[in-house]
Amino acid sequence: MERYGYEEYDAPILELSEIYKAKSGDELVSQQTYSFEDRGGRDVTIRPEMTPTVARMVAAKRQELSYPLRWYSIPNLWRYERPQKGRLREHWQLNVDLFGVQTIDGEIELITIASDIMREFGAEENMFTIRINSRKLTSIIMADYLGLDAMQAHLMIKLMDRKSKIPKEAFEAEARQIFDASEADSGFKKLVALSEAKSMAELPEKLLASSPIKQVQLLFTHLKEAGIKNAVFDVSLMRGFDYYTDIVFEVFDNDPQNNRSLFGGGRYDGLVGLFGAEAVPTIGFGMGDVTIADFLQTHELLPEIHSETDVYLVVIGDVLRQAQGVAKLMRQEGVNVAVELLSKKPEKQIKTAVKKNIPFALFVGEQELNSERFSLKDLATQGEEALSLERVIARVLDRRNRGVKSRSDLE
C-alpha cells in the first residue's frame, strides 16, 4: 500500500452500534456482532468491519484533510458466527480507501492495487479472476428492465448475492416471490436470461446503451492498458453491503478446490455523507487474512516462516557473564541474538535452537573466549567454522540480507 502512496491509519476496536445499523445491513448488527452496553450506558459493538469507522473519521475531519486521500489499515474484526472454512470469529483485514476521486481513475487505481497484491503473493494471472459490475447498472436492471420497485430491488440484490450459496430451487422460488404475482414467470425468465449472459455483448441492447455500461467499458480499456488481463464483466455480481453506489469488484479464486470470492470492494460515494458531512467520493476494498491464507495454501504460495533471531548463543561451562558480553557486541552491530540461560548440555542447547528455527548457533566457552575465535554452526547445512567475532557478525548479517526478501533487495 505504501508503494502506492497510501498512509496507515488506526482506529478504536469499539464503536457505537448505531454506526453499523444504518450502513451494513440488518443481519450483521442484529445477529452477528459482539454488541453490549458499556459501563456508561452506551450501546457499543466490537467492529465487525472497518468501513463505517473510516467514513466516520473522514467525515469528522473532512475539511482539514487533503485529497486525493489515500488510507490503509490492517485491523482485526469480530463477528459472532459459526466458525467455518474462510470465516472465523476474529480475522484481520487489509482495508484500503481512496477518498475524493470522482472519476474512474479511482477504480483503476484500486483494482490495479488489488491485482498487484495478488501478484506480489506470487499468484499467476490465471490463478484468479477479477469480476466487475456496476451498481448503477444493477439499479437500471432492477427498475427499468425487470420493473421492480425499491423494496423488491433490495430483496432481489440480496438474493442474487446469496445465489451461489443456496440450492437452485430455493433461489428460483424466492426470485419468483419477489416479482408481483402477474410478473412472476416473465420477470423470472428475463432475470435468468440476464444472469446467464457470459459477456457484456450478450446484454440486451437497451442496457448496452446505458451510461453505466459506458463507464464499465472505459474501466476495462484502462485496465488492459495497465496490463491486467484477468478482469471480466459479471452482471450477476452483487456485493452484500447496501452502501455501494457504482462500480463493484470481487477477486475470485480460479482453483476448482477453492472456487470462491477472496475479497472485493467498490465505490460508496454516500457513506462519508451519512456522518453529517458533505458527501466525499470514496472507493475501497477489504482483503481478509483467512480467505487469502486459504488461497495461498491451495496454490502452494504460503511463504516460509523464518525466525527473527539470527544466532543462538550456546554457552559452554560457567561463562554466562562473558557470553552476555559477546552477545552485547553482536547486538550493537545489528545481529539478533538469543542467549541460553539454563546451563543445559551443549547438544540440548543446539536442539533448542533448531526447534526455534534459528539459522545459526554460536559456541562460547572458556577456550573460545581465550582464543577469540568462535565456532559458528549453520544449523541448516550443519557446516561449522571457527571465526573471529567480526567475521561471525559479517557472515550472519550477509545471510540475513540474502535470505530475507525485503524491499532493500529490490533497490
Added chain:
Amino acid sequence: MERYGYEEYDAPILELSEIYKAKSGDELVSQQTYSFEDRGGRDVTIRPEMTPTVARMVAAKRQELSYPLRWYSIPNLWRYERPQKGRLREHWQLNVDLFGVQTIDGEIELITIASDIMREFGAEENMFTIRINSRKLTSIIMADYLGLDAMQAHLMIKLMDRKSKIPKEAFEAEARQIFDASEADSGFKKLVALSEAKSMAELPEKLLASSPIKQVQLLFTHLKEAGIKNAVFDVSLMRGFDYYTDIVFEVFDNDPQNNRSLFGGGRYDGLVGLFGAEAVPTIGFGMGDVTIADFLQTHELLPEIHSETDVYLVVIGDVLRQAQGVAKLMRQEGVNVAVELLSKKPEKQIKTAVKKNIPFALFVGEQELNSERFSLKDLATQGEEALSLERVIARVLDRRNRGVKSRSDLE
C-alpha cells in the same frame, strides 16, 4: 525485542472474564473492564492486560514449547476508567515475557532490555531511574518485621502501592487502621522508618541478612557489570498486581514535571501454574504507549514523523495515463509514489504534497515525457533539478536510506 531473541506472539482481544478475576485483583475486573455476555452466554472481557492471556497460552502448550522461551507482543488493552494524563481507555503496551528461567539471569536480562529500550529512545541515564524491590523481602517485612497476618499484609501492600497518589494524612490513618489496635503506634513507626530508608544499608540488620536481600545484591552486582548505573533499591516499591512472587522493578521518570512510574514488571512464577499446568518460572514487564509518550514529550525526545511516501507525482495537463506509467516504473524500483488524480493546478498539487509531508514532488507533463527529463523538487529545500528517471529514482532512494534511521544504518 528481536535484538534479544524474542519472538512476537498474538492473542485474541476477548477472553473469558474468569481469567482476570483470580489474577489481577478485584477492582480491575469488577469496576474497570469492558465485560459482557456474548451471544453464546459466555462472560467475556476485552483484555485489560496481556499477562493472564500469555500465561494461559503457555500453560496450554507447556510441554511443546522449548525454554528459555522469549515472547513479546504489542497489544491494545482496554480499561473503563476516567481518561486522564497517562491513562486512556484504550492503550497499547509492549509486553515482554521470559519463561523457564529460575535464576537471577532472567531479571538481569529483562531489566537490561528495559534500560536499552529507554536508551534507544534517546533517554540519557540521568533522565530515568530503575527502582528495584523484592516481593519475598516484602513478605518477610510484613510477616516477621511488622507482624501482620496475610490479610493485613495484602491491605498494606495495596496501601503502599497507592502511597504517592493519596494525601499523607489518609495514608497514615489507613496504615494505622491495618495494624491491630495495640500495635497501631509502634507498628506504624516501624513502617515509616522502614519506608524512609534511602538505601539498602539503612535497613534493619535482621532484614539485611535475609536471603531475598542476598538475591537483590547479586542482581545489583550484575546490573553494574552490564553498565547500568541508574538502578536503585527501593524497599517501598510495591507493584499493584497480586501475582508477583519475587523481584519487582519500575522505571521512573526523573523529571520533576513528570515524576511518575513509566512502566515496570517483575517475577511471577505462579501464574502459568494457575492455568492447570505445572508452574513455569516467569518474569516479564509491560510498557504502555501513553506514559512513554509523556516521557518522550517531557524530555523532547519524540521522533519526527515522516511520510512513508517518497514522491508526489504532479500531473501537468492531460497525461495521467502516461504519468501512471512513470509511477509504475518507479514503484518497481522500490520508490513509494502517490499520483495526483484530481486535475488540480500544479501549485495546488504541490500544496497537497507539502501538507502530506512528502519529501519530493516530481513533475510529469507533455514536455517532460518527450524529453525524458523530469523536474524533481525537494519540498524541504525548494531545490529543483531536471533529471532522467533513473537519476530521479537514485536520488530519492538515497535520501530515504540516509534520512530514515533504520536497522540497516547500524549494520
